[in-house]
Amino acid sequence: MATIEELKHKIATAKDLNSVVKTMKAVAAVSIRQYEKAVESLTEYDRTLEIGLQILLRNQPEILLKQSSTVDGRIGIIVFGSDWGMCGQFNERVVEYIQENQENWSINADDCFILALGSRVCDRLEATGHKCEACFTLPSSIGKITSTIQEMVLILETWRQQNQVNRIIVIYNRILNGATYNSTGLQIFPLNFQWLKKLHQQQWRSNSLPTFTMNKDKLAAALFRQYFFVSLYRACAESLKSEHSSRLAAMQMAEKNIAERLTKLNMEFNHQRQTIITEELFDIVSGFEALTD
Structure with missing residues (x-):
């Protein structure tokens, strides 16, 4: 599974490519x-x-x-x-x-x-x-x-x-x-x-x-x-x-594919970030319970 930093890089690359496609259109x-x-x-x-x-x-x-x-x-x-x-x-x-x-x-x-x-x-x-x-x-x-x-x-x-x-x-x-x-x-x-x-x-x-x-x-x-x-x-x-x-037709298709790719990357990024936040919360709770015991 890709890391948060890798996903950020992929999203930035897709956005740059999308701007190029729009210009060519x-x-x-x-x-x-x-x-x-x-x-x-x-x-x-x-x-x-x-x-x-x-x-x-x-x-x-x-x-x-x-x-x-x-x-x-x-x-x-x-x-x-x-x-x-x-x-x-x-x-x-x-x-x-x-x-x-x-x-x-x-x-x-x-x-x-x-x-x-x-x-x-x-x-x-x-x-x-x-x-x-x-x-x-x-x-x-x-x-x-x-x-x-x-x-x-x-x-x-x-x-x-x-x-x-x-x-x-x-x-x-x-x-x-x-x-x-x-x-x-x-x-x-x-x-x-x-x-x-x-x-x-x-x-x-x-x-x-x-x-x-x-x-x-x-x-x-x-x-x-x-x-x-x-x-x-x-x-x-x-x-x-x-x-x-x-x-123009090729760029329209490329723009559609990039949009779908961006949607998928953003969902994966949000899921990954939520997973990390959840893991950090579990660590905090576990540490608090250990200190309390």
Whole structure:
């Protein structure tokens, strides 16, 4: 049985840990809202990009439609994970999702290029036999997402031009409802043919005829880069939101367990203290009776 001093130390440790958990809960809750706003801010930017693609489709549809039909060749995979722990099975789910869909995507180790965001998911991937061509540290704030995504876009352009990567898939965890998230895969290249066709048939909202003056190939390349940027930015923000939601749920469970542990320790401490007081009273009574006799 633990002594009074040992119980005091355990109670103090549990209280310190509880304060840390509460702080992490608050940070996670604030971060979730920030990343929600980041995703919402992409709406207008995304609309502008669609207008650019619509203009190119109306004037030079063969450029985009030709790219959307390319399905063979090497594949590039962008994986979003985490750098920090205490977020449940966050990284394990992403790696399991890749393993489950490996055959569907026809992933061959020699023709696959993987770029990972998060040291923990990178370690998980390499442990399952997947080689990471590059590993980025996750942005620590909203402001740092842009620079990180821009570096990734440059790598994707290099893969397309120098390594003949004709398919690019983004894999990340996405919030479904509340704190529930699920791994998902999004093919950002080649572009979805049905989406382009729908965009091509969409009615132009102005009486002015859409056109462009710059070189069509340069315009298409610029639109591709912006499309990659928007898709990766959204995936990064949603992945970070999912990570903090998972961490928030983990901290809520930890807080509940700590509260139960504290209750148990306090009961044990009170019982131990009462036992000691009772023993001391017995000693006093016994001593008094001995003196009286």
